[in-house]
Amino acid sequence: MSEGxxxxxxxxxxxxxxxxxxxxxxxxxxxREALLVPFLAILTALIISGLFIVISDxxxxxxxxxxxxxxGYAFSVTWTTISSAYGALFxxxxxxxxxxxxxxxxxLQAGDAAPLRLALYPISESLTTSVPYIFAGLAVALxxxxxxxxxxxxxxxxxxxxxxxxxxxxxxxFPWFIHLPLALVVGALAxxxxxxxxxxxxxxxxxxxVINTIMMNYLAFRLSDLLLTDPRLMGRPTGTPMTxxxxxxxxxxxxxxxxxxxxxxxxxxxGAAALVYWFLWKTTLGFEIRTVGANPDAARYAGMNIARNFxxxxxxxxxxxxxxxxxxVLGITHFVGGGFSPGYGFDSIALALLGKSHPLGxxxxxxxxxxxxxGASKMQLMGIPIDIIQILQAMIIMFIAAPALxxxxxxxxxxxxxxxxxxxxxxGG
Amino acid sequence: MTVAIRPIxxxxxxxxxxxxxxxxxxxxxxxxxxxxxxxxxxxxxxxLNFGQxxxxxxxxxxxxxxxxAIYLLGLLALFLAGFQLVRGFKATNLILGAIIFLSILxxxxxxxRGKSFNLTGMLGHMLLRGAPIALGALSGIWCERSAVINIxxxxxxxxxxxxxxxxxSITRNLYLGLLAAVxxxxxxxxxxxxxxxxxxxxxxxxxxxxxxxxxxATSFLTARVLVENPALNDSGTFRxxxxxxxxxxxxxxxxxxxxxxxxxxxxxxxxxxxxxxxYTRWGLRSRAVGEHPLAADTLGINVFRTRYINVxxxxxxxxxxxxxxxxxxxxxxxxxxxxGKGFIGLAAMIFGKWNPFGGFASSLIFGFADSLQVKLGILxxxxxxxxxxxxxxxxxxAPYLATMIVLAxxxxxxxxxxxxxxxxxxx
Numbered sequence: 061m062s063e064g065x066x067x068x069x070x071x072x073x074x075x076x077x078x079x080x081x082x083x084x085x086x087x088x089x090x091x092r093e094a095l096l097v098p099f100l101a102i103l104t105a106l107i108i109s110g111l112f113i114v115i116s117d118x119x120x121x122x123x124x125x126x127x128x129x130x131x132g133y134a135f136s137v138t139w140t141t142i143s144s145a146y147g148a149l150f151x152x153x154x155x156x157x158x159x160x161x162x163x164x165x166x167x168l169q170a171g172d173a174a175p176l177r178l179a180l181y182p183i184s185e186s187l188t189t190s191v192p193y194i195f196a197g198l199a200v201a202l203x204x205x206x207x208x209x210x211x212x213x214x215x216x217x218x219x220x221x222x223x224x225x226x227x228x229x230x231x232x233x234f235p236w237f238i239h240l241p242l243a244l245v246v247g248a249l250a251x252x253x254x255x256x257x258x259x260x261x262x263x264x265x266x267x268x269x270v271i272n273t274i275m276m277n278y279l280a281f282r283l284s285d286l287l288l289t290d291p292r293l294m295g296r297p298t299g300t301p302m303t304x305x306x307x308x309x310x311x312x313x314x315x316x317x318x319x320x321x322x323x324x325x326x327x328x329x330x331g332a333a334a335l336v337y338w339f340l341w342k343t344t345l346g347f348e349i350r351t352v353g354a355n356p357d358a359a360r361y362a363g364m365n366i367a368r369n370f371x372x373x374x375x376x377x378x379x380x381x382x383x384x385x386x387x388x389v390l391g392i393t394h395f396v397g398g399g400f401s402p403g404y405g406f407d408s409i410a411l412a413l414l415g416k417s418h419p420l421g422x423x424x425x426x427x428x429x430x431x432x433x434x435g436a437s438k439m440q441l442m443g444i445p446i447d448i449i450q451i452l453q454a455m456i457i458m459f460i461a462a463p464a465l466x467x468x469x470x471x472x473x474x475x476x477x478x479x480x481x482x483x484x485x486x487x488g489g
Numbered sequence: 490m491t492v493a494i495r496p497i498x499x500x501x502x503x504x505x506x507x508x509x510x511x512x513x514x515x516x517x518x519x520x521x522x523x524x525x526x527x528x529x530x531x532x533x534x535x536x537l538n539f540g541q542x543x544x545x546x547x548x549x550x551x552x553x554x555x556x557x558a559i560y561l562l563g564l565l566a567l568f569l570a571g572f573q574l575v576r577g578f579k580a581t582n583l584i585l586g587a588i589i590f591l592s593i594l595x596x597x598x599x600x601x602r603g604k605s606f607n608l609t610g611m612l613g614h615m616l617l618r619g620a621p622i623a624l625g626a627l628s629g630i631w632c633e634r635s636a637v638i639n640i641x642x643x644x645x646x647x648x649x650x651x652x653x654x655x656x657x658s659i660t661r662n663l664y665l666g667l668l669a670a671v672x673x674x675x676x677x678x679x680x681x682x683x684x685x686x687x688x689x690x691x692x693x694x695x696x697x698x699x700x701x702x703x704x705x706a707t708s709f710l711t712a713r714v715l716v717e718n719p720a721l722n723d724s725g726t727f728r729x730x731x732x733x734x735x736x737x738x739x740x741x742x743x744x745x746x747x748x749x750x751x752x753x754x755x756x757x758x759x760x761x762x763x764x765x766x767x768y769t770r771w772g773l774r775s776r777a778v779g780e781h782p783l784a785a786d787t788l789g790i791n792v793f794r795t796r797y798i799n800v801x802x803x804x805x806x807x808x809x810x811x812x813x814x815x816x817x818x819x820x821x822x823x824x825x826x827x828x829g830k831g832f833i834g835l836a837a838m839i840f841g842k843w844n845p846f847g848g849f850a851s852s853l854i855f856g857f858a859d860s861l862q863v864k865l866g867i868l869x870x871x872x873x874x875x876x877x878x879x880x881x882x883x884x885x886x887a888p889y890l891a892t893m894i895v896l897a898x899x900x901x902x903x904x905x906x907x908x909x910x911x912x913x914x915x916x
Contacts, residue, residue, distance in 0.1 A: 112706065116713045209693055267896035270640060270693055271839075274832050275889040282886045409697060445712035450705025458698045462688040 098414060100466050101459030102428070109452045110142045113444055117141050145444055152438025153431040155182040177320055182434060184320040188392065190430025192217065192401070194329035195384035196408035197426050198336050199377040201417040205340060206373035207353035212258060212273025213381040214405025215280030216251040218396075220382025221389045222284060223250030225396045226294065228306025228389065239309040244386050251382015252375045254280070259374025263367030269374070277405075288396065302397035312391035323391035329426075332380065333419040339376075340419075349373050381405065403450075407433075410453035413460045508581050509574035515588050516566030523559045523599035531555045533598045534605035539613060539743040548739040555602040562595045593861075611864045613744045619849075619856025620755045620817070621646065621827070624810030625834015626841060626848030627755075627762055631803030632678075633843060634766060635796045636779040636908040637685050640696030642807045643831030644703030645674040649811025651707040654822040655715075657724035663816050666724055667750070667809070670816075674808020675801050677703065682800040686793055689912040708824045715822065726820045727751065751809070751817045758806060763845040775799055779906035782913045792913050807831065829889070836892040843905065858888050 114120050120141050123134040156179070163179035166172055196213045203210035210216075224247030231239065258272040287294040288301040296302060312323045340346035351359040352369040360366055384404060389396060411429050415421030436446045459466050466472070535551040566588050569578075578584045597606070625642045632639035649670035657666025677699055684695040715722040727749035736746040745756070766772040777785040778795045786792050814826050833855055840854075841847025862885065 112709060116710055118717075211697070261893070261897050265897045267893070271832060271836055271896055272893055274829065275836075275893050278829055278889045279886055282889075406701065410701070413694070443713070445709050447705045447709035447712065450701050451709060452705075454698050454702030454705060457694065457701070458684065458690075461690045461694045461698070462684060464688050 094416075096472070097463045097466050098460060100470055101414075101456055104459055104466070104469065105452050105455035106146070108455050109448055110146070112448065112451055113145050114138055114141055145439055145442065148438045148442050148444075149432070149435035151182065151435075153182055153186045153435030155179055173317070177317055180316075181319060182438075184316060184322040185434040186427070186431040187326055188321045188323065188430070189434045190426045191323075191325045191329045191391070192384040192388050192404045193408060193411055193426035193429045193433075194333060194423055195380050195387065196404050197411040197415060197422040197429075198333060198419060199380035199384070200408045200412035201415060201419070201422050202336060202340070202349075202380065203373060203377040204412055204417040205353045206349045206369060207356065208259070208262070208370065208373055208377070209270050210255065210258075210273055210374065210377045210381075211270055211409065212255060212276050212280075212405070213377075213384075213408050214401060214403065215273070215277035216255050216378045216381035217385035217388070217401045217405050218280045218284050219254045219385065220247040220251035221385030221396050221400055222287060222294070222303075223247045223382070224310075224386035225303050225306055225389045228310040228394075229304045232307060234309060236309040236311075239307065240312065240390065243306070243310045243390055244383065247386025247389070248379045248382045251378040251380070251385065253378070255378025255381065256371055256375035259371040262374070263370040284396070284400070288398065294396075300397075303395050306389065306394050310390055311394065312387065314391075321392060323387075325387035325391040328383075328387065330423065332383065333423050336380070337419040345372070402433075402446075407449070407453055410457045413457050505573065505577050505581065508585065509570055509577075512570035512573055512584070512588050513567060515592050516563050516570055519566055519592055519595045520560060520563035523595050524556060524563065526599070531602045533558070533601035533603075535601065535608040536605055537609050537740055539607060539609035550605070551608070553598055555598055558598050559595050562591050562598075566591050593857075606864075609740050609743055611860055612740075613748070614860035614864065615853060615856045616744055616748070616752065617818075617856070618859040619852040619854075620752050621810045621813040621830045622834045622837050622852035622855050623759065623849045624755050624806055624813070625831045626838040626852055627758055627845060628674075628803040628807035628810065629835050629838035630762060630766070630843055630845060630848060631806060632800050633838070633906055633909050634779045635775045635799040636782065636906055636911065636913075637682065637796055637800050638692040638696065638910045639678070639681065639800065639803055639807075640693055640832075640835065641677065641681055641699035641703070642810075642834055643827055643829065644696075644700035645677045645804050645807035646811035646814070646827045646831045647707050647825070648677055648703045649674045649808030650815045650826060651710070651811075651822050653812045654724045654815045654820075655721055657816060658721050663725065663727055666816055667812050670808040670812045671805045672808070674804040674806070674811065676804075678801045678804020678807070679797070681804070682797050685800075685912065686796050689914075692910050692912075704825060707822070711822060711824050722821045724816055724820055726818065727816055749817060751813050754809060758809075759845050759849045766845065776906070779908055782908050783916065786913075786915065792915075796913075810834070833888060833892055836896060839896060839905075855888055855891065858891055862887065 120134070120137050123130075123137045127134050160176075160179045163175040167176040196217060199213050199216070200210050224243040227239075227243040227246045231242065234242070254276065255273070258269045258276060261267045261272055262269045285301070288303060289295050289299075291297045291299065294303045296304060312325050314321060314323045316322045338346075340350060348359070348364050349369050349372065351362070352364060352366055352373075356366055359369070385401065388401070388404075393400070407429055411425045412422060414428070415423070415425040432449060432452065433446075436444075436449050439448070440446050531554075533553045533555050535553070537548050537551060569584055569588060572578065573581070573584065600606075625646065628642050628645070629639055652673040653666040653670035655666075656669035657663050660666070681692075681695055681699055684690040684698070685692045711722075729747050729749050730753075732746040736742040738746070764772075766776065774785065774790050775795055777788075778790060778792050782792045785795075810831070811827065814830075815822055819826070834852065837851040837855060838848045840851035841849070
């Protein structure tokens with residue numbers, strides 16, 4: 061085809077290439093998809109969870125029993141139940157805007173920071189809760205990128221926490237700039253070694269990592285029971301199942317003053333996300349891991365060592381999960397007791413899927429989950445069990461994993477076939 | 490056609506050697522560990538009568554001289570090891586199993602020295618503890634034989650357990666509770682099937698969705714509804730039904746023919762699944778769909794329909810498995826009470842190489858490990874340290890460790906159905 065002057069043709073080619081560049085960088089076709097589908101997924105999940113709150117509320121149920129006599133009352137009760145529940149969620153995670161404004165005015169006029177700290181407490185809690193979520197979410201995401209499904213983050217968090225608490229209370233006489241990094245590194249290493257077992261078994265024998273990591277979760281729970289209950293191991297002499305307090309030299313510094321628990325781990329978590337991005341997309345090892353995840357046959361054909369990549373990816377995944385545990389110990393709890401991790405590891409599966417296994421997505425999803433969990437503890441005071449979070453997460457994972465379902469519900473048109481990330485394979489490996 | 494003669498590979502040869510040495514080691518361990526610590530005149534009494542007196546034919550207790558019995562078992566193991574090293578067995582795995590069995594027997598005799606232990610009771614307990622695992626394995630077999638990975642067995646069991654208690658408490662009818670559990674499992678399985686087959690969601694992700702949902706929903710409803718209405722969480726349990734005549738057989742009778750309906754259904758389902766899978770047209774079609782869906786489709790088999798039906802049946806079996814925890818034993822629902830039995834069922838399925846009887850046998854092994862840990866408490870004084878937390882916690886870890894070892898393929902690599910986990914695209 062030879063139409064128009066050479067100048068025009070050149071112009072058109074340039075335009076085309078710019079369009080292609082835009083689409084590849086931003087994914088113009090996919091951008092709407094990339095934001096709209098998660099948004100609708102979260103919205104739908106909230107609606108379904110709201111349904112659970114309503115049907116389990118005795119007042120609402122009795123109102124619907126008399127629906128025919130008084131339909132208006134049934135509707136209004138439904139509305140108040142849901143709105144007060146989600147209102148509590150908001151106040152528990154973001155705070156009361158008016159209160160924040162008033163406290164800010166007081167601070168600016170009188171220089172008194174105490175009411176401001178109180179008003180900012182919910183936000184601080186949300187950000188603090190997002191720290192283990194960022195680490196654990198990165199852990200699961202890194203596994204996904206290698207085609208490995210790490211359900212064992214929960215156990216790895218526990219193992220990491222136990223290792224760094226041990227360093228925290230047992231090793232004495234060092235200044236903080238040695239003690240704190242040591243505790244962090246030992247926690248990370250413990251998580252790495254623990255999870256690398258599953259990677260090794262997968263690489264060596266083809267045993268599926270899903271079952272193995274689940275089994276290792278139970279092993280970690282039992283091991284922690286054993287360690288915590290025995291005073292000769294890590295328990296307290298009194299017999300209560302918890303470890304001794306760590307020394308202040310191993311504390312992660314809290315940055316915003318007394319009641320606020322916001323600590324330095326937050327910036328470590330953001331740093332870890334940047335590091336994971338750099339590792340996966342800017343280094344040869346990261347490229348290999350992604351290739352093994354995308355197409356193991358091609359990777360093998362290209363001469364990559366699949367087994368080594370499995371072990372490496374699993375070990376790095378465990379490192380991140382171990383850091384999640386170490387951060388909780390050194391930044392928040394300062395000891396390990398029963399119920400140390402309230403399900404961060406399991407939640408992080410949903411989180412990694414929501415963040416499309418991308419570090420930036422993971423950080424954003426972690427903010428969301430941190431907010432949800434911080435708010436859910438406020439909801440729990442209103443008699444709504446915190447397990448509602450799990451229902452919410454299951455729905456979010458489902459809608460994210462099946463975007464066609466969201467499109468079906470909201471009658472969206474498919475704009476472009478987005479290549480789905482391959483997550484896992486069958487038993488054979 | 491020439492028959493290719495497979496050269497004996499060195500790896501194989503080495504494996505046989507290693508197995509022989511392992512056998513010898515186990516034999517020596519039996520003799521060295523258990524032999525000396527038993528007194529020369531000590532006896533172990535195994536009670537074989539179980540259940541109410543008069544219901545079964547009474548038989549005398551089995552009384553064994555401890556030292557002689559242990560040395561005999563050890564020598565038997567050493568003989569097998571010698572044969573393996575010199576001539577080599579064909580079925581090495583079978584012999585390995587036999588030698589492990591000998592070791593466990595020796596351990597039991599040693600632990601019972603100077604005491605008495607109800608063997609029939611423990612074997613019955615093994616069957617009970619193995620039942621939910623076997624039902625989980627059967628559920629997995631139904632799904633995976635037609636190539637849908639069902640990792641949500643745990644969630645289906647948990648939900649089945651929950652609804653069974655609620656329905657049975659409301660209606661005061663245990664059978665309606667059972668039915669509700671089966672239906673719940675079926676509904677969750679239908680959900681899994683739609684996600685996996687219609688929407689082609691990664692099957693493991695879909696399973697995780699259902700597991701998280703089941704754990705969340707049952708815990709949520711327990712904390713919000715059942716805690717405030719304890720009447721909804723009080724179902725009662727199935728009574729054992731004695732089958733006339735058969736239940737009077739010593740040892741076997743009390744174990745197999747005087748249990749509750751859940752165990753009977755499990756035994757029935759093992760046989761029925763085997764027959765359907767290997768001796769009916771439906772089974773052949775299901776397996777074809779699991780191995781080569783395209784070929785099955787070409788021959789006019791409806792791949793999607795076959796998968797939907799098999800997955801839903803599998804889910805119903807998992808729901809039935811959930812009733813073991815509630816209507817079968819506890820009579821009430823507690824949060825997360827299935828405690829990973831569904832996943833262990835999945836491991837039993839793999840261990841049993843996707844065969845119903847294989848799955849049943851492996852779930853009995855898991856059940857044995859479970860009941861051993863419970864029953865060893867009775868013999869406490871004879872085994873050093875069992876009263877202390879350390880070994881009891883380690884024993885609690887045993888089933889999970891065993892699952893991992895099994896999966897790692899000590900017993901040889903298990904081969905799943907060829908299309909397992911792959912969604913089918915109609916061409």
